[in-house]
Amino acid sequence: MTPAIELNDLRKQYGRQTALHGLTLSVAPGTVFGLIGPNGAGKTTTLRMLVDIIRPTSGTARVLGTDPRTGGAALRRRIGYVPGELRMEGRTTGRRLLDFYASVSGPVRPSQVNELAERLSCDLTRPVRTLSKGNKQKLGLIQAFMHEPPLLILDEPTSGLDPLVQREFLNLVHEARQNGQTVLLSSHVLSEIQQAADEVAVLSEGRVVAAGAVDELRLGAVRRVRAVMTDADPDAVRSALAPLSPTAAPEIRAQDDRVIVHSTIEGDVDPLVKALARFHVAELLIEEPDLEESVLRLYGPSRPAASPTGGE
Structure with a gap:
């Protein structure tokens, strides 16, 4: 055809x-x-x-x-x-x-x-x-x-x-x-x-x-996560997230009586959710990042193409 x-x-x-x-x-x-x-x-x-x-x-x-x-x-x-x-x-x-x-x-x-x-x-x-x-x-x-x-x-x-x-x-x-x-x-x-x-x-x-x-293709595999916990110790949160894959790269900061976590996750979010579940999570937001971030993180120019449709 x-x-x-x-x-x-x-x-x-x-x-x-x-x-x-x-x-x-x-x-x-x-x-x-x-x-x-x-x-x-x-x-x-x-x-x-x-x-x-x-x-x-x-x-x-x-x-x-x-x-x-x-x-x-x-x-x-x-x-x-x-x-x-x-x-x-x-x-x-x-x-x-x-x-x-x-x-x-x-x-x-x-x-x-x-x-x-x-x-x-x-x-x-x-x-x-x-x-x-x-x-x-x-x-x-x-x-x-x-x-x-x-x-x-x-x-x-x-x-x-x-x-x-x-x-x-x-x-x-x-x-x-x-x-x-x-x-x-x-x-x-x-x-x-x-x-x-x-x-x-x-x-x-x-x-x-x-x-x-x-x-x-893992087009939806990259997501942003924002979690807010109350009555949690930042060091305890950091310790709980430490075993996760380095791709999570969490940013953890304390603000008043809250601990705020920002992370970009590639792949399954389940390990992160389970790690946070031991704390009192007041807010949890999981969203798709912008297309540029998603594409370049997963398929940056340094990665070779492999395609049945004729990639380069």
Whole structure:
């Protein structure tokens, strides 16, 4: 089966600066593929190459079986694209803007625009220039999904959206996959990738440092823990936590009659919770760290990639 997207040794240089170092990966048709990594990792550069906004310094890319550099308008009509920096201005209304996009992208099923606008809570009667960032983002999503293209390339698509609309976006992604469409999704929201993607590639400094099925990668294995204990001795807390793995790296401090513990945990939190259970725990917060911290801690550039999808 021909991949929906196939990149081979893709490189991009801006003068002396290298944005991509020989990127190689393959996206199977009908799947949701997540592309994650910290700022500057090369995600947006990669996606812009796929729609021929910028061109690689070397290497090859094929999108829906075609080189983006020669595919022209015919290829772009088969792609729904949301850029990372979506700019929409003008006095025209959202509906008229979408009518224009429909004339460019190809046929749109009757009532499709209204259905998407309702699902995303998007008012199409307002002038585009008066819309907030979140409402412009909704328009961008509608124009990408409305012609039901075989490939969706979405760069930070939920930026500026409230949680309810983010959830509806994930429903749209799941439905696209069920319809046989391919989705390439770049995101800073780790939970979004975990919920939506079948496979994922982790980029760091222009390289694929890990790739594979979402459940095979430890994307949620790094968490922050904050615990507050009352009537506890800091030395006793420090002693209780000492046998834990050094990756926990707890910070322990006394404040009035409380002992506060901050730690970043990789892997199972159960040993830490059991160690704290011998004290009176007044507060316990376990949260996902930001994506950059999680990715770089687990898959920093010094770690080699091992990937069935073609990491570097």
